Amino acid sequence: MWARQRGSFIAFNVITLAAALAVLLTHLGDAAANAGSAAFWVMVVLAVLAGTQAFAAEIGPERIRVTIAPTVCFSFAILLTWGLWPAAATQAVACGVIAWRLRRTLFEAAVAAARYTLALGAASAILWLGEPDPFRDNTGSSLATDALSVVAAGLAWLAVYGVLFLGTRLGEGLPWRRALVVVRDQVLFNSALLVLSPVLALAARINVAFLPLAIIPLIAVQRLAQLSSQRENIARQDPLTGLANRTGLRAVYDRLVVGPPTRLGAAEPARPSLIILDLDRFKQVNDALGHDIGDQLLVAVAGRLPRVDPRVGVTARLGGDEFAILARADDPQALAQEVARGLNQPVYLEGLRVDVTASVGVATDEGEGFNALLRHADVAMYEAKQRGDTIATYDVRSDRASPAQLRLLADFRRALEVDDVDRLRAHYQPQVSLSTGRIEAVEALLRWNHPQMGPVNPEDIVSLAEHTPVMVMLTRRMIDRVTAQVAAWNAAGVSLRASLNVSTRDLYSEELIDHLAERIAHHDIPPGQLQIELTESAILADVRRAQAPLRRIADLGVTICLDDFGTGYSSLQHLRRLPISEIKIDKSFIAGMAHNRDDAAIVRSTIELARSLHIRTVAEGVEDDITHKLLAKARCDLAQGWHTARAMPGDQLPAWLAEHDDDGRAA
Structure with missing residues (x-):
């Protein structure tokens, strides 16, 4: 053509x-x-x-x-x-x-x-x-x-x-x-x-x-x-650095996307890729050295960014300390690495040495338009910043704001609002005592069966809901499910402690603690049969702030478990100031202890320190008999994992327990 x-x-x-x-x-x-x-x-x-x-x-x-x-x-x-x-x-x-x-x-x-x-x-x-x-x-x-x-x-x-x-x-x-x-x-x-x-x-x-x-x-x-032409140019140019601004970036994108047709038989030109970089600690430079020095730093950074051929792209400043490079690049990752290398050397401003680092996000146009490309690159950049990496490439799986993810979150919200008990359920994974073999407790785990997509990975939906009001709705529903289930088990003669996970957002919600107390009273269950699990990072990020709500939960008689212990590099020193009854050793250490001496040593020392503080220990992710025996030898209290049982619906648990010995020992 x-x-x-x-x-x-x-x-x-x-x-x-x-x-x-x-x-x-x-x-x-x-x-x-x-x-x-x-x-x-x-x-x-x-x-x-x-x-x-x-x-x-x-x-x-x-x-x-x-x-x-x-x-x-x-x-x-x-x-x-x-x-x-x-x-x-x-x-x-x-x-x-x-x-x-x-x-x-x-x-x-x-x-x-x-x-x-x-x-x-x-x-x-x-x-x-x-x-x-x-x-x-x-x-x-x-x-x-x-x-x-x-x-x-x-x-x-x-x-x-x-x-x-x-x-x-x-x-x-x-x-x-x-x-x-x-x-x-x-x-x-x-x-x-x-x-x-x-x-x-x-x-x-x-x-x-x-x-x-x-x-x-x-x-x-x-x-x-x-003057008319100059005004249009000014409208598309950043006055501080002389680079294109957001409007100019959009104009070049439109030109690249609607470029001349490709010659018949010739290779299709590479799709436009967008690289966004955000300077690390730029606010500290501004606050410590003043805005004039900050502006000089921005100009210096602009001078180090690669200039692309105007026929195939543009370099721009989007505002603040955020820059972008739009280009038809066969290897956008290589271009991003070139950007990162260009910022490696320190900048000297008025005799002061300023080290420059940046988080870089890369996204390639998928035909969804400029705004989608800009958002994808932005998501990738924040992913790099969150992971501590220099460069990250856009991955839809990490995009909590993609249209598909937003639709999934909206469907999940509706399921919570109507209390869809058929599709939104709690499953329970047993925890076995390593000294007696008895099933002493269970952990409540979310299960959601989407009407069209089928079972949804709980980690995916929790990560979507975690920073939204949907998380509070989910925690309320899980409290309702677990307290009702514990009451039903008690009526059937099965007495177990049930743990349910709570997010940081929930920890500081007075209403949810009140709701927990109300459900315990409504079902007339012993508070000690309920346990709240909080991640180590959630509590130890602000120990002083966490003390008051944790103390209130403990005053209800509800025990508290520190989940994923060891991943936050915390010290057991903190546990002396908090009403913690149990720690759950992260499965990343448990999985390696059978063949890795360091992991085994970490697990053993953690168990000993916890025992000295009279804190119960749970090993999660136990999937084989060797690990099970090593944990028993190390005097760990409880084990949870597929070696004992997978998570199951609450109404099936009594029948599963009945298959064990009369004294309740695991078969």
């Missing part, structure tokens, strides 16, 4: 050139008719000088490059006064000057001159039909007829030039709608120039000395065009 379009584009330009040449050949008689006219040569010089003031502007949100040059008013004035050939020749010379100034090719200059020639030819034909020389001293025609001829000629010029310019832009691969916007702006600009042409023609007839005065309005028109 591209090959056909490219061929049509070349053919269109060749036809334009041939048609312009044909028009010129039919008007050779005008070539030297006014060679001796001083006014004519003054007009030519002014046209050439106007060509030297040409500039390339980027218009529209797609930043489409167009040429702005006020030469048209002179060539059209020459047409009105001296005919087509002198006008076309003058415009052709001006096109050559413009091409030289803007570093365009000779072919581009020739095609531009051909467009102008055909537009002038159309205007000449209208003048020939109406009034060939509207500015001569003549009583044979009225002023109205003269004015009408000039206006009609100008409209013909605009129509032909607009059509030819549109054909050129379409041939370059620009979509119809955007090409029409560019043509509209060009027609408006040239209309303003054509209005000046009759004034120049009259000045040439009356007194050649008046012609230079036309420079004043032309400078005004040119200046307005430049």
